[in-house]
Amino acid sequence: MSTKTKRYSAGKGLIWLFIFLALSLLPLLAAYSGDIPPKRTLLEELGVVLGFIGLGLFGIQFLFSGRIKQVAPSFGVDNIVQFHKEIGIVAIIFVLSHPILLLVADWEYISFYDPRENLPRAAALVFATFGMITLLYTSLWRVSTGLNYEWWRLIHGVLGFSLVFIGIVHSIQVGHYLNEFYKIAFFIIFFGSLIYLLVHTRLVRPYMAKKDPFIIKEILPQKDDCYTLRLEKKSTEPFRFLPGQFTWITISHTPFSLQQHPFSFSSSAEKGVLEITAKRIGDFTNTWKYLQPGQTAYLEGPFGSFTLKEKPCFLVMGGIGVTPGISFLKTLADRKDQRKCILIYGNERWKKIPFREELERLKNQINLELIHVLEKPDKDWDGEKGLIDEKLVTKYLPEDLNEFDYYICGPGQMMDNAELTFRKKGVDWRNIYAERFDFV
Structure with missing residues (x-):
């Protein structure tokens, strides 16, 4: 296995920034292409523009939260997660600005929230509005509110998927700019591809991990209430990683459990032994001292660019x-x-x-x-x-x-x-x- 890993560079950063901006703006550019309806007031058009950009930003979140190994070496996983969090806040602000600006421009738009006009539409838009507020609140203040990580992860995924889906359906149903078949087809294909990244992370990868489980061989106590798990693969195919990388681990009878957490390897990358070490500071790690040899674990990875390079x-x-x-x-x-x-x-x-x-x-x-x-x-x-x-x-x-x-x-x-x-x-x-x- 090669001991060389990719270094950070400004060039890679600029390339990914261009890709991010291009993908985020694609829904807006598609909507404003071809046959464009007559312009409305400045506030209305600004509200529409922010709505399309916000929807694009929401969709791109699936790219940066999908554990794509080709992205991480350019920035580092922790930087990607921070970027994901900050862009998510911007996306929510943009999307929430969409109805606010439209209502300021013309109060008649309140009819979109009127169940007497269209009950499914009103219910979906009310759900989306409160869903975005919930998504923002639980992401910024999860720890202070005591929200369990596993529940947050479930809420985060369900709301993210639901909000993008509602945004697509809403844009198509209004049809003011999505007034041609190719625009509708583009929206479905574009956002469908991004949503698949979420499905792949939450369903496809656990299914693949189920075919290649690990066994806990030993639970080794360390100082300061820390524990090391020594793992062994059931199959004979070796698990390769670079020193400094981490894995997502699930300790359960099924890899589809919500209790999946990231931990760095603490073992040498040159030996077949896999070890991860953690301190008992949360719900998940508090169970480690009670684990038994022979229990099943599922690993996804390895991930990370925090790896040993060639210099001192x-x-x-x-x-x-x-x-x-x-x-x-x-x-x-x-x-x-x-x-x-x-x-x-x-x-x-x-x-x-x-x-x-x-x-x-x-x-x-x-x-x-x-x-x-x-x-x-x-x-x-x-x-x-x-x-x-x-x-x-x-x-x-x-x-x-x-x-x-x-x-x-x-x-x-x-x-x-x-x-x-x-x-x-x-x-x-x-x-x-x-x-x-x-x-x-």
Whole structure:
């Protein structure tokens, strides 16, 4: 398996930006092509334009949430998820502006919401209006409202599909701009293709995973209430991944379970053993200590561009965010790769450091400089203490800055401090890789 992975580049970013804009505007361009009806007031036309653009943006969300491996190497999965979230907000604002502007222009449009005029239409539009508000609210404030991740995932998928479907039907039924057969056919094919991406992610991929299950071989306790799952494939075909990548895992008798979560591999990419490690901080990971060897798991992946490149490594990681870094270091040890690696590793206390003994062993196998940083050290601790900030990161930066690749994973504030320090000191942005697993 090749050890080389794609780097970020401005060129790839511009290409994908062009593709995104083109696809988002296609519904509007199709509607305004061919035989165009007489123009109405400025507010009415603006409302229609925002509605078509918003519908296009909604449809494109299925592209950026469909776990398409060709997209992630250009940006990184965490960046794609953040982009998906922000564009989703813009799409909702645009679509909600559509009825508001039309009603401001002419109050007669309120008849679209009148069940006496057309009950199915009114019900669908009321559902769509409140559905968009619900989608926005649950996406922005899921954690603070205590909404379960699995329920959010179900609500998110159902509402996303329903809103696009209602938007297509509404556009065709109104027929003001979709007044020719080819326009209607385009809308059905275009949005049908995008909706299929959702169907593929939620139905086709689990069906394929069902044919290739994994078995939990061991559940290994780690420090700080963390657990490692050691997995083995039932079939003899090997599961290949690059160090630093992650997988979506479902632990259930069926891969169609809503309880599917992403975790980085903590094992070497050079051995047949698959391991993922996580801390018990949520509903799903809280069950890990009760798992039993022999239980079935389903994996989808691998995914991610937070992968080991060819340069020496400078890693800033905190807590259980070290898992992709552990995969890096184990892989280097198995490859007998002696490139320079610097790991600044932040934790609360010495007794709570995950992989502490493993890191000490790796120091004897590879060219690893390990700097532990403790937030609450014991009195006899003579190493680095406090939080990982600009001063501490700068202290360990190599002289030949851009001869290294930089990897950051851990708590948000630590990641921000490290990334801003790298940029401030002159590290090329193309050499900086950050992985944030705040998926909602």
